[in-house]
Amino acid sequence: MATGEQRVEVGGRTLKVSNLDKVMYPATGTTKGEVIDYYHRIAGVMIPQVSRRPATRKRWVNGVGTEEDPGQVFFRKDLEDSAPDWVPRADIEHRSGTTAYPLIEEPAVLVWLAQLASLEIHTPQWRFDADGEPENPDRLVLDLDPGEGVALADCAEVALWCREILGDMGLSTYPVTSGSKGIHLYAPLDGASTAEEVSGVAHELARALEADHPDEVVSDMKKSLRSGKVLVDWSQNNGSKTTVAPYSLRGRAHPTVAAPRTWEEIEDEGLTHLDLAEVLERVEGGQDPIAPLGRTGNGAAGSGGGASDGGDDGASPGADGPSADSSPSTAEARDRLEVYRSKRDPEKTPEPVPAPPGSEQAEDSAASAAARDALDSDAPMFVIQEHHASRLHWDFRLENHGVLVSWAVPKGPPLHTDVNRLAVQTEDHPLEYGTFEGTIPKGEYGGGEVTIWDAGTIEIEKWREGKEVIAVCHGRPDGGLGGVPRRYAFIRTGGMGKKKGKSAAAKEKEQDNWLLHLMKDQPQADAPPPADGADGTTSDEAEGDAPAADAPPSAQRTEAAGMEMDDPIAPMLATAGSRSDIRSEDEWAFEMKWDGVRVIATVLGDQVRLTSRNGKDLTATFPELLELVEAIDPEMRQAGQTVLDGEIVALDSSDRPSFGRLQQRLGLTAEADVSAAREKVEAHLMAFDLLQRGGDSLLRTPYRERRDALFETVTATDHVHLPHADHGDVDHAIELSQQLKLEGVMAKKETGIYQAGKRSRTWIKIKNARHQEVVVIGWRHGKGSRTDTIGSLLVAVPDGDGDLSYAGRVGTGFSDRDLEKAAGMLSSRVRKTPPVDDVPASDRRDATWVRADLVGEVQYGERTEDGRLRHPVWRGWRPDKQAADVTWED
Numbered sequence: 025m026a027t028g029e030q031r032v033e034v035g036g037r038t039l040k041v042s043n044l045d046k047v048m049y050p051a052t053g054t055t056k057g058e059v060i061d062y063y064h065r066i067a068g069v070m071i072p073q074v075s076r077r078p079a080t081r082k083r084w085v086n087g088v089g090t091e092e093d094p095g096q097v098f099f100r101k102d103l104e105d106s107a108p109d110w111v112p113r114a115d116i117e118h119r120s121g122t123t124a125y126p127l128i129e130e131p132a133v134l135v136w137l138a139q140l141a142s143l144e145i146h147t148p149q150w151r152f153d154a155d156g157e158p159e160n161p162d163r164l165v166l167d168l169d170p171g172e173g174v175a176l177a178d179c180a181e182v183a184l185w186c187r188e189i190l191g192d193m194g195l196s197t198y199p200v201t202s203g204s205k206g207i208h209l210y211a212p213l214d215g216a217s218t219a220e221e222v223s224g225v226a227h228e229l230a231r232a233l234e235a236d237h238p239d240e241v242v243s244d245m246k247k248s249l250r251s252g253k254v255l256v257d258w259s260q261n262n263g264s265k266t267t268v269a270p271y272s273l274r275g276r277a278h279p280t281v282a283a284p285r286t287w288e289e290i291e292d293e294g295l296t297h298l299d300l301a302e303v304l305e306r307v308e309g310g311q312d313p314i315a316p317l318g319r320t321g322n323g324a325a326g327s328g329g330g331a332s333d334g335g336d337d338g339a340s341p342g343a344d345g346p347s348a349d350s351s352p353s354t355a356e357a358r359d360r361l362e363v364y365r366s367k368r369d370p371e372k373t374p375e376p377v378p379a380p381p382g383s384e385q386a387e388d389s390a391a392s393a394a395a396r397d398a399l400d401s402d403a404p405m406f407v408i409q410e411h412h413a414s415r416l417h418w419d420f421r422l423e424n425h426g427v428l429v430s431w432a433v434p435k436g437p438p439l440h441t442d443v444n445r446l447a448v449q450t451e452d453h454p455l456e457y458g459t460f461e462g463t464i465p466k467g468e469y470g471g472g473e474v475t476i477w478d479a480g481t482i483e484i485e486k487w488r489e490g491k492e493v494i495a496v497c498h499g500r501p502d503g504g505l506g507g508v509p510r511r512y513a514f515i516r517t518g519g520m521g522k523k524k525g526k527s528a529a530a531k532e533k534e535q536d537n538w539l540l541h542l543m544k545d546q547p548q549a550d551a552p553p554p555a556d557g558a559d560g561t562t563s564d565e566a567e568g569d570a571p572a573a574d575a576p577p578s579a580q581r582t583e584a585a586g587m588e589m590d591d592p593i594a595p596m597l598a599t600a601g602s603r604s605d606i607r608s609e610d611e612w613a614f615e616m617k618w619d620g621v622r623v624i625a626t627v628l629g630d631q632v633r634l635t636s637r638n639g640k641d642l643t644a645t646f647p648e649l650l651e652l653v654e655a656i657d658p659e660m661r662q663a664g665q666t667v668l669d670g671e672i673v674a675l676d677s678s679d680r681p682s683f684g685r686l687q688q689r690l691g692l693t694a695e696a697d698v699s700a701a702r703e704k705v706e707a708h709l710m711a712f713d714l715l716q717r718g719g720d721s722l723l724r725t726p727y728r729e730r731r732d733a734l735f736e737t738v739t740a741t742d743h744v745h746l747p748h749a750d751h752g753d754v755d756h757a758i759e760l761s762q763q764l765k766l767e768g769v770m771a772k773k774e775t776g777i778y779q780a781g782k783r784s785r786t787w788i789k790i791k792n793a794r795h796q797e798v799v800v801i802g803w804r805h806g807k808g809s810r811t812d813t814i815g816s817l818l819v820a821v822p823d824g825d826g827d828l829s830y831a832g833r834v835g836t837g838f839s840d841r842d843l844e845k846a847a848g849m850l851s852s853r854v855r856k857t858p859p860v861d862d863v864p865a866s867d868r869r870d871a872t873w874v875r876a877d878l879v880g881e882v883q884y885g886e887r888t889e890d891g892r893l894r895h896p897v898w899r900g901w902r903p904d905k906q907a908a909d910v911t912w913e914d
Contacts, residue, residue, distance in 0.1 A: 034064065036488070037110060037132035041139050048087040048141065051277045054300070059273065060138040062300045067131035069307050070271035072318025077147035078116060078125030080266050085141050088275045097275060101125060104140065111136065114156045115782045119826025121911045122597070122783035127152070130490065143273045146266035150219065151319065154537060156782060158263065159215060161222050163317060164195070165267050166209040166230070167202075167257035171242070171250035176297070179207045180290045182233070182241060182254045187287070189229055198314045199290050200270050201297050203280035206254070207290070208267060212317055219263030226258035270314050273300060284314035316362050360427045363451040367469045375464060376456035403481035406497050407458045408437060408504060413472035420447065420540070422482055422495060427452040429493075431514065431538060438542045439506065447514060447540040478503030491516050496547055509547040515539045517724070592624050592635040593667055593715050593723075594781030598770060600913050601788035606754045606771055613727065614750040614757030617768040617789060618710045619681040620673035621690065621904050625709065627652050628665040634672075636904040644693045646672060646707045651741040660737060664719015668738065669778075670711040680765055683881070687842070687900040709744050712770075715778055727786075728774045754790075761792060768792045796821065796893065797881050797902060797910045798831055801859045802873040803850060813843045814850075817898070818871060819880070820860050821891070821912055828860045829891055833867060834882050837898030849901075850874050879905040887912075 029042040044057030063070075081100045088097075103113050103124045112127040128134055128145070137145070149161040166186055168179040186209055187197045195211040202208050213222065230243035233256055242253040260267045274280045283298040283306075298306075359380055370377035404423040411419050411432075418436045421428035431447040438445050458479060464471045478499040486494040493514040499505040517537045606612055623642060626633045632652045634642040649672070656666050673681035674689065688705045692698045714722055714734040722730050731749060740746050749772075750757045757769045768791035776786030798819035806815030816835035820828040838846070853874040863871070882896040 032135075034132040034135050035130050036491075037108070037130070039108075039132060039136055039139065041135075046087070048084065048143065049277070049279045050087060050089075052279060052299075054279045056138075056141065058300075059141075059143065059279070060135055062273065062279075062304065063134040063138040064131055065304055066271050066307060067134050069312045069315065069318070070134070070269065071128055071130070073270045073314065074128045074145060074147050075319040076114075076127060076129075076151040077269075078114060078152070079128050079137075079269075080125070080146040081137060081140075081142035082144035082146065082275055083140060083142050084275050087141075088143070088277065100142070108136065114152050115779075115784070116158070117783065119822045119908060119911070122599075124785070143275045145269045145272040147269045148263065148266050149222070149261055150263060156779070160213075160217055161219050161261065161263075162213055162215050164190075164211045164213055164222050164226055165260050166226060167255075167260055167267065168207045168209065169250075169255040169257050170206050171253050171255060173252050174254055176201070176206070176295055177293065178240070179205075179254050180295055182237075182256065183207050183209055183290055185233060185237065185241075186229070186256070189232065196316070198317055199285050199287065200314065201283050201285055201295070202268065203272075203274035203282045203297050204268075204276060208270075208282065210270075210314065210317055219261060223258065223261040226261045230256035230258045271303065284312065286311075286313050315359070316366060360425060360452045361454055364453055367451070369468070373464055373468050374462045375460060376454055378454050378456065404484060405455070405458050405479070406482045406495070406499075407479040408477045408499075409460075410475050410477040410504075411470070411472060412474075413464075413470050418477060419450075419474075421453055421457065422484075422493065423455065423458075424484070424487060425452075426455070428455060428457055431540070433540055437505070437510075437512070438540065439510075441542050441544045441546070443542065445540040447538040449516075449536040449538055478505045485511075494543070511543045511546050513539075513541045513543050515541065587628060587664070589626050589628050589631065589633055589665055592626065592633070592639065595622055595624055595637050595669055596779050596781070596787060597783035598787035598789040599783055599785045600791075601771070601785075602790055603754060603758065605785075605788050605790075609754050610752040611774055612752065612754065612771050613731070613774055614754055615712055615770045615772065616747060616757075616761055616764070616766050617770050617791065618671040618673050618747070619683045619767040620671040620686055620710070623670055623672050623709065624715075625649070625652055625668040625670060625711070626665055627656050627661055627668075629661055638904055638906055638909075640904065642672070644695075645689060645691070645698060647698060648702065648707055648743045649709050651743050652709070655738050655741050655744045657737070660718040665716055666718060666737065667714075667716035668709075668711045668734075669713035669715055670709050673708050673710055674705045675708060681767075683900050684839075690901065690903055707743065710747050711738060711744060712747055712749075713778065714738070715780075723778045723780060726775045726777065727772050730778065758790065758792075766792070767795070791913075794884050794886070794913070795881055795899065796831075796884060796896075796913050797879055797905060798834075798893075799828060799876050799907045799910055800850070800874065800878045800880055801828070801830075801863075801876050802871045803846070804833065804867070804869075804871050814838075814846055817846065817880070818863065818867060819882070819893075819896075820876065822910055823891070828876060830860050830862045830864075830867075832892040832894075832896060834880075834893075834896045834898050836896075837882070842898065842900075845901075849878060853877070877907050879903075879907055879910060 029040055030044075032039055032041055041060060044055060044060070046056045048054055048056050048059050082097055083100055084097050086096055101123055103111070103126045107113075107126065111133055112129050113124045114127055115122050115124050126133065126137070128137075149163050149165055150158050151162060153159045168182050168186070170176070170179050183199055190197045190209075190211050195213075198210045200208040200210065217225075227243070230241075234241045234243045240253060242249050242255050243258065245255070245257070245259065259265060268274065268282045270282055270284050272282045274282065279300045280297045281300055281303045283303050289295060361378065362380075365377060365380070368375060368377050405428075406423065407421050407428070409419045409421070411417055415434070418433045419430060420433050420437060421430045423429075430450045430453050432450050433445055433447045435445055459476075461475050463473050466472075478497075480497060480499040480503070482498070483496040484493075485496065486492060494511070496509050496511045497505060498509050499507065501507040515538060517539050621642075622637045624635045626635070630653055632643060632650050634646060634649060636642055652668070653661070660666055672686070674686035676682040676685060685705050686707070689698075689701050689707055692701055711734065714730050714737055716722060717733060717737050722733060725733070735746060738744070738746060750760075751774070754769070754771065761767075761769050768789060771788040771790060773786035776784070779786075798821055800817050801820045802818040803814045804816050804818065806813050816833040818833055819831050821831045823829045850872075855873050855875055858868070858871070858873045859876040879902040881899040881902050882893065883899055884893040884896040886894045888894060
């Protein structure tokens with residue numbers, strides 16, 4: 025293999041790979057090219073296990089060493105700056121800041137990580153939900169770690185004891201030889217318990233095992249107690265902990281793998297760890313013992329992780345690089361109906377539940393053949409079933425890979441080309457389901473009445489697993505599709521726009537969002553209009569494309585008078601940066617940074633709601649902003665809610681935002697207090713983004729298009745303003761902000777979508793002055809004219825581990841009213857001891873300590889080496905922020 029850089033294509037992605045002959049495992053001579061090849065070939069079974077889990081990587085840039093000296097290795101959590109744009113990512117907010125983690129959703133991501141020498145992939149026991157928020161754990165893990173003098177066989181014995189206890193709890197258990205020393209045990213969970221609760225159960229289980237087998241098992245982490253015993257490590261169920269992922273390579277002397285095993289293998293006296301060649305041979309022979317734990321409902325799970333019908337993924341980098349092998353695709357190598365069976369008891373439901381292949385109960389394919397014979401065609405089949413479950417929806421199923429790939433469509437298949445529908449991918453169904461009609465008993469999975477709405481054959485034009493499906497459906501003459509062929513496209517959206525607040529069960533059911541679209545180019549142009557009910561609507565609703573009554577609130581399009589506002593959309597957050605972060609200027613737009621309080625404004629009918637960043641209702645505090653009703657067209661307000669993102673500001677005598685003046689309005693809710701404050705300080709809204717328009721979400725619409733829609737939708741009023749944005753000239757924007765004496769500039773990627781509640785590098789804030797949010801931890805008494813009041817506030821900022829560290833004293837910038845307000849706020853929060861340990865003795869004298877739960881903001885000159893603020897000046901309180909939100913701006 026050449027050592028130079030090469031371009032390869034994996035699953036439609038073009039990547040650069042290099043140094044393929046570099047030896048990563050000296051003991052075996054295993055090269056980087058072979059590592060890349062392994063991850064490419066293992067992707068189909070590995071991706072379902074890691075999908076939607078934040079991936080932490082262990083990288084051996086120069087290869088592994090020996091057992092005594094493992095070589096230079098480092099953990100990498102945050103996504104590399106060099107990551108291609110197509111690598112999916114999700115943010116986790118730590119106390120020290122927000123970290124973007126890569127998500128492994130397709131083979132190309134694994135290949136890219138392998139190119140970076142990421143030999144090990146570690147993930148937590150939870151996944152992100154459709155909103156990009158952490159769900160409850162979907163599995164419990166026990167790490168059986170042998171102490172000194174303990175062998176793998178001893179771990180296997182403890183594993184059997186664990187399986188017995190977990191079985192008594194109603195949990196199945198799946199073993200994985202770790203590829204290092206011990207064994208990992210995974211048990212699937214229903215998502216109803218928090219990480220803390222799961223961790224508590226795992227801890228009790230470990231203690232129980234230790235009590236029953238005190239000579240063989242230990243549950244305490246102390247190394248001094250572990251000699252001659254197996255540690256049952258329960259701690260990896262903590263929400264912040266990770267475990268090496270199933271099928272990950274290990275950074276040991278030999279290229280061993282965290283290999284899923286059968287219980288028969290665990291019971292075998294000759295049990296050993298497996299290397300990459302052995303694991304590939306097993307998987308390509310159809311063995312995937314941990315498959316039931318894999319995530320279904322996306323292209324990664326149960327479908328080859330992005331390979332299309334077992335076809336070629338593209339060019340390979342030399343003879344030993346990634347290639348599209350001729351072995352069976354993952355979909356063929358594993359049983360795609362495992363999840364379907366796990367959710368159904370054939371003794372309790374009339375649905376067809378075929379036995380697993382190779383089992384004694386397995387029948388021949390007569391039932392499957394009968395389903396296809398009912399269509400009198402050899403072509404692939406489709407069926408759309410009207411399903412009156414807890415909520416009415418339509419199940420759209422297409423035959424592929426010997427199963428019915430299925431989506432739930434809450435509002436029914438669209439029969440107009442200008443209509444898009446949400447389609448939530450569910451588990452694959454057997455072909456026998458193509459003729460199923462009947463009543464699923466109440467209490468069973470999917471309980472309710474199922475009828476066939478339409479069925480027939482399909483012409484598959486494109487099938488890109490997990491990404492896109494285009495097919496022409498030929499239904500019945502009297503079917504719901506109107507008796508004419510319909511050309512549909514299913515396009516995966518990534519599922520990141522769903523509403524928060526769903527139960528764990530709902531999240532489990534709604535695993536992956538797709539867009540279902542009736543394409544404009546139809547086989548028959550003169551298709552008849554849909555009949556009543558064929559589109560999930562009545563004929564009266566169809567003209568306006570109104571959703572079904574059970575549609576999510578964000579999609580409801582009934583009369584505004586009968587509607588309630590949705591929960592507020594969480595504002596998107598920016599990343600602190602500088603001019604040097606803007607490289608390709610023509611890709612960015614530049615807004616002024618307004619020195620105020622962030623607000624999400626929702627308008628519906630004649631109602632207005634103002635919500636702060638942390639969810640507080642500000643409507644009563646700023647009644648002048650009810651002008652938003654006048655700013656939006658009445659028809660739009662009646663069609664559905666319109667949501668704006670913006671900043672509430674107070675202007676000084678030069679019409680510049682003044683955060684100090686705004687302080688006089690914050691926190692007031694009583695009508696008399698608000699009215700009196702308005703006499704002195706008027707509030708204004710700088711509306712800079714449009715998130716929803718007349719009920720239609722714009723969250724996934726690019727920034728530039730959202731800005732155009734904002735100016736089309738909103739008309740400026742006395743207190744509602746639409747600020748200008750510069751395009752493609754960052755230096756001019758910064759210069760202008762300095763001339764106007766504004767806080768700075770907000771740089772926004774023109775193509776960026778709105779990531780609600782996430783901090784993203786597609787928004788970068790460039791400040792003209794150094795501002796820092798701080799947590800107030802106490803005060804010192806004043807002297808001179810301040811003898812009877814506060815002299816200075818003592819403040820802290822969380823360090824990199826999230827622990828508060830002292831940041832200094834702030835004694836300037838206060839008005840008399842500020843000091844009076846501070847005294848009132850702090851008097852009820854007094855405590856005896858300081859909330860931090862590193863306050864110097866000189867600042868402790870006569871200090872009064874308070875609970876560390878109030879946030880303020882200061883401007884400062886510089887930050888000293890020991891983390892102190894030099895020359896801080898008080899700017900005001902930040903009631904829109906919580907102490908946990910505070911991080912160092914730089």
